[in-house]
Amino acid sequence: MKTILLVPTGEGVGLTSACLGLSYALECQGVKAGFLKPFSQETKIEADRTSALFQHLTKSETVEPIPYATVTQQLNCGESDELLEEAVRLHRQIAKKHDIIIVEGLLPNARDAFASELNSALAKALDAKVIIVSNADIHKASASAEKVEAQLRHFGGASSDRTAGVLFMRTKGLPEGSAQIPLTFDPSLRLVSDTNKFVADIQKTHAHIGTAQLPVIGLVPFSNTLSVPRMSDLAANLQAEWISQGEALQRRVLHSSLIAANIEHELDKFVAGELIISASDRIDVLLASGLASSNGTPLAGLLLTEHHAPNSQILDFCQAAIKQGLPILHTSLSTFETAQSLMNLSNEIPVDDTERAEQVTRFVSSHINEEWLAQLLKGAYNPRLSPSAFRHELVQKSIHAKKRIVLPEGDEPRTIQAAAICQSRGIAHCILLAKPEAVVEVAKARNIELPFDLEIIDPDLIRENYVAPMVEARKGKINELQAREQLQDTVVLGTMMLALDQVDGLVSGAVHTTANTVRPAFQLIKTAPEYSLVSSVFFMLLPDEVYVYGDCAINPDPDAEQLAEIAIQSADSAKAFGIDPRIAMISYSTGTSGAGADVEKVAQATAIAKQRRPDLLIDGPLQYDAASVESVGRSKAPESKVAGRANVFIFPDLNTGNTTYKAVQRSANVVSVGPMLQGLNKPVNDLSRGALVDDIVFTIALTAIQAEQQVEAKASKAS
Incomplete structure (x- = not known):
């Protein structure tokens, strides 16, 4: 068990943002941190702001801090030991479910003279490592260091093994453009050279700050955008x-x-x-x-x-x-x-402003030193792919893939904003199919900054180029007149661009139905040689882990052969996104406990999948609870290596799959990414018509990774 206590040097340093940012950075490393604020400094009886924001952002439970009136009363009565014992009890309550705990310390201020002393006692009581959180000015290195020095004295000074590092927040004087907001955790935004220069300036007067003993773990710029x-x-x-x-x-x-x-x-x-x-x-x-x-x-x-x-x-x-x-x-x-x-308006994040809290969290986390995090976690944890880690991997892999993705709904506002984000961040090279003047008008009205290299193609100028290739592709099924008419649909036009390898993937569905998006793909892209069908998966971002659900969108009632193929496709999709697949073939019966045609189909599909892919960890039939709950799995299928540990769930039919995914999504408030189509020759993906901008961005990233995966697979076969 590791505990990290964040101690501020004063008010207005962004302590809440620091706690949330560190928590998110840890989550992106596969570690779910708990959070504890032992003591409240609010004189009014109301929900603690940091705790409330933490619960909302991480979907993790925490505990209410000890009320301010109780803290002051016990300190005034000389009952500091009793106060610390209560803090330890709260800490142990959180520790039951977490391997690492972030603790928010007290703010030193004119009213609470006891804050620094109580922070010191708390660090000892919880055996916590301490991070000093302070604001900074690049041009006033010595003054910035002096604030840190004042707090260090309470923890044994620079030579103490209690202190783990210094985090500079709301840093002023950094160059313009350093305060961009990341879509997800992005270590490339970390200001390495600026940090090194600032540390060198600090060490002219305070030689111990920035050393291996007391590293500067982050230099977070002040952002006007995040203070609004x-x-x-x-x-x-x-x-x-x-x-x-x-x-x-x-x-x-x-x-x-x-x-x-x-x-x-x-x-x-x-x-x-x-x-x-x-x-x-x-x-x-x-x-x-x-x-x-x-x-x-x-x-x-x-x-x-x-x-x-x-x-x-x-x-x-x-x-x-x-x-x-x-x-x-x-x-x-x-x-x-x-x-x-x-x-005079406060810069603090209101409890109900969760959108801003999410942006601040990603922003701070991206400026925290990854090497320091790795050292902190070394040898102490068993990382798993958390939702935050999944999103992080999604973005990073897509940046590496450098793919061209066509967006047929080019003048749709959410699509334009998503394309601008992807283009500026290098997630993909996006091509909008739309009248350029329409895109510019939407961007202007919504204050969207269009990157200079964002490609906008007027469909009217290129449509004729695809008439002959489309007639050839569908020889005997359509003539030139019919092809010209079908190409009025930008989804069909974009699919032809994909069929001719002019782009690497297609994303549509913000205003079109699933059928509008998928039908042209079936007609023009077709299935990959090794597969006989197209299926889909959803990535279900549960609080602690990412599950893969298939097939919940395409095949109404697959037979055993098809179900085995869906399982294999889904396992390969899981691997492509960093999930080590443990596949459960879901049924209303576990093992041989039940009988019937539906159970027999799942049993046959399991046998076929095992025979075709002996490298996969796969078992079935399994009931959902036997697949997902460890205690039930041990009871119902004690010999199974999948039961109770499954992360890929293959449903026997569309009715079961779609119902289950929607029930989990809505009842448990789970984010689902998808559906991602699998089995096509080239990647085409559908959006929900209620998709948010971030949903579209992640789907574009997902499509880019699929494209890269297919290139790698072809190269592997060729060799």
Whole structure:
């Protein structure tokens, strides 16, 4: 058991972000960390912010901290030992389910003079390694080091084996562009040269900071983007009331503009993410905001100051904007008082702002030294592929693959944003099939920055090139007129590009049905030579591990031969994504405990799969609980190497598979990635029509990896 205590040098250092970021970095190394905040410093009785965010992001249980009133009372009564004993009890409660625990220390401040001393006692009581968390300024190395030095004294100084490192948060003075937000854990963003230079400057006055004994484990830049509040966060701080709440929970204030001059000179301020501030009697500003929103520009919101709120007649003119979600606030504060309040807004992440918490978590984790993490974990854990590790591997492998992926739904907003992310991060080279002017218009309205090398192809300019090849591909089934007509569908056009090796994969389905995406693939791409059918898998991102479910989307009632093939395809897919497959053939009966045609089919499929692929760990028939729950597996199938340990689940038919995946997804709030099609000559993948931008990004990454896997397989056969 390892415990890491994060000790801040003061307020405003980003302690919550540091805890969440370290937890995520560990998860990406295959280790699920527990979290504990033993002592609350909140005087009000409310849910602890860090604990609540940790529970939401990791889906892990934690415990409530000891209330502030109890902490101060026991310290005042000389009962510090009893207080620490309670902290140890909470720690042991978390330790039952985790091999490593992150503990959040107390903030030293003017009110709580006991914080540093209690942190020191807590480190001893929990036998914890200590990470000092501080803010920094690149141009003030000595002053930054002095803050760390002040805390080190409480833990035995620089020579103590209690201290494990220093994490510098909210670092100012770093070059522009260093504060980009990663899609997932991305160690390539770590500022190695900047860190080395900063450490060298520190060591001119504090030689021990940055050594092997006390390494600097991360230099996290200050990010304006990650410090931005939502519109909903402004109301309480500004004593404001809602005229229209709209999308206040989603819209973020990237920047703000006070409109004081004539409206004709201020129109350049009405851009995506802008908070428009104006006196409430400026009807022209209200109307301009409404017009901008109606034209598709997602302003952060409108903040009206002084005087009275606009009357209903004026608001009637803005109904179109209000229906599109424009948040409108009114405060009786003066414009100057409003500006002051905005400047004093806290940088801390609100409990309910989970989107920002997720971004901050990925951002911080990407700046933590991977080598330090590996040393910390060395020899102490049995890593498994966690959901975070799966997503990390997905992105890293796709970057390495460098594939071209065509997106037929090229003017769809989520697809455009996903393509921009993939292109800028090198996840794939994306090709949007759409009118370039339509893509630019959508990007402008949604404040999406299009990378210069993002490829946008007008379908009308290339369609004719594919008429003859399509007639040849479907010889005897269609003529030129029919081919030309079918190629009006950009999914068919993109599939032809894939068939002719002009791209490496295709992703569609954000606005098309599964049939629209899959049918052209069946007709033009067809199955790989070694397979007789196409099937699908979902990657189910459970809290502690990633499971593979197949087939839940394509084959209604496969026979034994087909079911064996689905199992083999799914096992190979699992391997391609870093999962060591243990395959369970699911049935309503385990072993020979039941009988019937359905059970017999699964038994035959298991035998066929074992014969075809003796290298695979496969067993069946197994009931789902016997496959997934260790105690049930030992009871029902004691000789099985799969029972109780399965991570690839093959369902006997589509009815069972689709029902199970949806039940698990919805009831357990599990993220599912897929369906990923397998068995095709070239990779084509379908999206849910409710897909989020991240879902599309991960599906593009998944498609790129499939393409690379197929290239490697062909090369292996050729040799």
